[in-house]
Amino acid sequence: MNGRQIISAIGGTVLSIPRSYATIVFSDSVGLGLLLLCLSMISPIIGLSGILGVVVAILFSRLIGYENWDNASGVLSFNSLLLSWAVAYYYPLSRLVAHPGELIVIIAVLAVTAQLLYIVLSHWTQSAFKMPSMSLSFSLLALVMWYYFARTGMLAGEIGGKPLLYQVQLSLPQYWEQYFVSLGSIFFSPYAISGIIIAIVLLLISRLGVGLSLLGWTLCFYLAQILGTDNANGMYYPGFNVVLAVMAVGGIFLLPGRTAAVIALLAGTLAFLLSVAANSTFYQYNDQHLMASGFQVPVFALPFNVVVLVVVYAMRFRLKAVSPVVNDTGVLHPEGALEHYLSRLKRFSRLGVPQFLLPVTGEWIISQGHHGKHTHRLDWAYAWDFEIEDGRGKRYADREDQTHDYYAFNKPVLASASGYVDRVVSHVVDNPQGSVDPQQSWGNYVSISHGYGLWTLYAHLKKDSITVKAGDYVNCAEKIGLVGNSGRSFVPHLHFQVQLGAEAGSKSKLSHLINYKVRQQDNYYEFVGSGIPGEGERVSPLVVSKDPAVLLGLQAESDLQFGVSRGSKSWTETWKVDLDFWGKMRVCSNDGTVLEFSVYNGIYNALGLTGRTNNALSAFALILSRLPYAERHDLQWKDTPSISVVFNRLIKNIILFSIPFSNPVRVSTNSKLVSYRPGTNQSHPDNVIVIQSTTEYRLSGILIKTHKGEIELDSSKGIRSIKLYKGKRLFLVAKRTADV
Numbered sequence: 001m002n003g004r005q006i007i008s009a010i011g012g013t014v015l016s017i018p019r020s021y022a023t024i025v026f027s028d029s030v031g032l033g034l035l036l037l038c039l040s041m042i043s044p045i046i047g048l049s050g051i052l053g054v055v056v057a058i059l060f061s062r063l064i065g066y067e068n069w070d071n072a073s074g075v076l077s078f079n080s081l082l083l084s085w086a087v088a089y090y091y092p093l094s095r096l097v098a099h100p101g102e103l104i105v106i107i108a109v110l111a112v113t114a115q116l117l118y119i120v121l122s123h124w125t126q127s128a129f130k131m132p133s134m135s136l137s138f139s140l141l142a143l144v145m146w147y148y149f150a151r152t153g154m155l156a157g158e159i160g161g162k163p164l165l166y167q168v169q170l171s172l173p174q175y176w177e178q179y180f181v182s183l184g185s186i187f188f189s190p191y192a193i194s195g196i197i198i199a200i201v202l203l204l205i206s207r208l209g210v211g212l213s214l215l216g217w218t219l220c221f222y223l224a225q226i227l228g229t230d231n232a233n234g235m236y237y238p239g240f241n242v243v244l245a246v247m248a249v250g251g252i253f254l255l256p257g258r259t260a261a262v263i264a265l266l267a268g269t270l271a272f273l274l275s276v277a278a279n280s281t282f283y284q285y286n287d288q289h290l291m292a293s294g295f296q297v298p299v300f301a302l303p304f305n306v307v308v309l310v311v312v313y314a315m316r317f318r319l320k321a322v323s324p325v326v327n328d329t330g331v332l333h334p335e336g337a338l339e340h341y342l343s344r345l346k347r348f349s350r351l352g353v354p355q356f357l358l359p360v361t362g363e364w365i366i367s368q369g370h371h372g373k374h375t376h377r378l379d380w381a382y383a384w385d386f387e388i389e390d391g392r393g394k395r396y397a398d399r400e401d402q403t404h405d406y407y408a409f410n411k412p413v414l415a416s417a418s419g420y421v422d423r424v425v426s427h428v429v430d431n432p433q434g435s436v437d438p439q440q441s442w443g444n445y446v447s448i449s450h451g452y453g454l455w456t457l458y459a460h461l462k463k464d465s466i467t468v469k470a471g472d473y474v475n476c477a478e479k480i481g482l483v484g485n486s487g488r489s490f491v492p493h494l495h496f497q498v499q500l501g502a503e504a505g506s507k508s509k510l511s512h513l514i515n516y517k518v519r520q521q522d523n524y525y526e527f528v529g530s531g532i533p534g535e536g537e538r539v540s541p542l543v544v545s546k547d548p549a550v551l552l553g554l555q556a557e558s559d560l561q562f563g564v565s566r567g568s569k570s571w572t573e574t575w576k577v578d579l580d581f582w583g584k585m586r587v588c589s590n591d592g593t594v595l596e597f598s599v600y601n602g603i604y605n606a607l608g609l610t611g612r613t614n615n616a617l618s619a620f621a622l623i624l625s626r627l628p629y630a631e632r633h634d635l636q637w638k639d640t641p642s643i644s645v646v647f648n649r650l651i652k653n654i655i656l657f658s659i660p661f662s663n664p665v666r667v668s669t670n671s672k673l674v675s676y677r678p679g680t681n682q683s684h685p686d687n688v689i690v691i692q693s694t695t696e697y698r699l700s701g702i703l704i705k706t707h708k709g710e711i712e713l714d715s716s717k718g719i720r721s722i723k724l725y726k727g728k729r730l731f732l733v734a735k736r737t738a739d740v
Helices: 003-023 030-040 044-064 075-090 093-098 100-129 136-151 174-185 192-205 207-227 237-252 258-283 288-293 302-315 334-345 548-552 616-623 649-658
Strands: 355-357 364-368 383-387 412-414 419-425 444-449 455-461 479-482 494-499 512-519 525-531 538-541 559-566 569-579 585-589 594-600 603-610 626-628 635-639 665-676 688-699 702-714 718-726 729-736
Touching (some): 003 044, 030 044, 030 192, 044 075, 044 100, 075 100, 093 100, 100 136, 192 207, 207 334, 237 258, 237 302, 237 334, 258 302, 334 649, 444 479, 455 479, 525 626, 548 603, 548 718, 559 718, 585 616, 594 616, 603 616, 616 688, 616 702, 616 729, 626 635, 626 665
Parallel strands (some): 525 635
Antiparallel strands (some): 364 383, 412 479, 444 455, 455 494, 512 538, 594 603, 603 626, 665 688, 702 718
């Protein structure tokens, strides 16, 4: 390795140590990991044993090739850390003094074993449950370790009597003392002062996490009183199993919310009962060595792992995708996962409702929509009929009695999503005008399987026009046939629906169409990111004529410079566009503000903002939370911008904490795009595009604040200027320095 690679390897290895500690509380924060590492040193023997175990595991993973040397993640070694703490906690002090090398060897062997078992178990749980194995390898090996200690007579001596760096005698109510002891027990430091420090650290990281821990402990406290099980001195396994189960289910693997809290309480109850039952069962085990120890066999984190795996996995078998939402974002942080869901998932789709593109090109009218009065009833309620209508309201060119004279006849039909062709019927003769074929209601049709139990049906197609056959794979927007007038069809049209079976006439499924335009009376087009076209609406797909990132001048490695003024202040602001390690597009301002954005299906979306909120970049993000662009069409659209774009960090965290219980704050943006073409408007230069937006803040439905903004774009050079108004006051102006 060269010098740079050596430095990178050392840096990755060093950073992975504190991150192993942070992983225990579902975080990857280096700062948090360092705090927890320092906290573990309250008992130097346990703290040093943890460091030994995690270092051995990290070095082993790199030497054997499970991880690269520059990998800074600590996920692979946190089970080894927990197991090392457990060994040191139960290892007799007198034996340690007499045989210090024995403890070192045991920790090293078990640290490697825990890592190997974690790798195997994680592969199994990911395949079987779509979840990590969490601390299951630690729990299983810790039980084996404890049993070995008991069989060899090591547990006959005093357990937990390790010297402490400091002791603080606190006089706390029983509820709070046992809560803090339960938190400390997670780190094999069952002392109230340790739990207080952990609670403070958790509060800095996740307010929802602390709230869930208190919810879990309250459940455990009252269950213990009802069942008459008290916290003995030392580790309180029921306490931390219940706390961890409620935190994991209510805020990590399910998105935080009221329903998730109810499921979390159920999981916590199961974890408590399993902890108590397992302790009682183990204690009754008739083995003289175990009985001689005078201690119940600890359950470690086994109830937590089993309950979380079962409960979350069961949530995946629901017939309908409803609340609580399973967290598949990959973000193991309650507020972070919730923000990710609101800003990137819920913002663009409705939970559990599949999305498909329009199956046609050009402008069409919805002649019959969902729950239509003619044929879209009962099992076929969620369907659309597409026809073409001219400006005079006619659907044919000259002769109403001639099928081929209808605008829709012979027009191409496109696959609304990729999939495999399942059924094809193409021999049915097209009806003359004024007659139908009641024997073959669906006429010629194609059904395409898209997986997940979903098919799309394209019916009443033209005889012998279908270009695919059963078994073919078709790409999204690929031509599959032509509009006809076959089956139960009085006039040429396309019947389209998403359904739950391959055969024509299978039950239809509520679905959305995405990225389409609706013509308005003022000749504007309203862009709809995801919605249900209504009867009588004139719809057309958004045809992207230019990459919005190019239109905005936000290509990777671009540099933009602005002269900015806000009141009496003025400054120069420089933006740098880059692509980070994870493939995320970002605009980075020279003052530390970072805007993450995406361009997907030809639509620009602002995803999140960090840093300052009163500069040009934050104004740009607020004004332009979304940009669909279609040349020669003036568009308007609505959006619910990312929470980090519209609020500063403090208010954002307050709102994220309140959303699971109540969400009185609503923010919406209405935007309009106007393209000025040569000679059409004297107040703007040729080829200038103007985007205007109004952002409204409402509290319990009452309008409390309005921001307006305008962005001018040069169609070939990108952003020209940015103006942000707060109320009626011009708050900020930014101009590209080339235009100043």
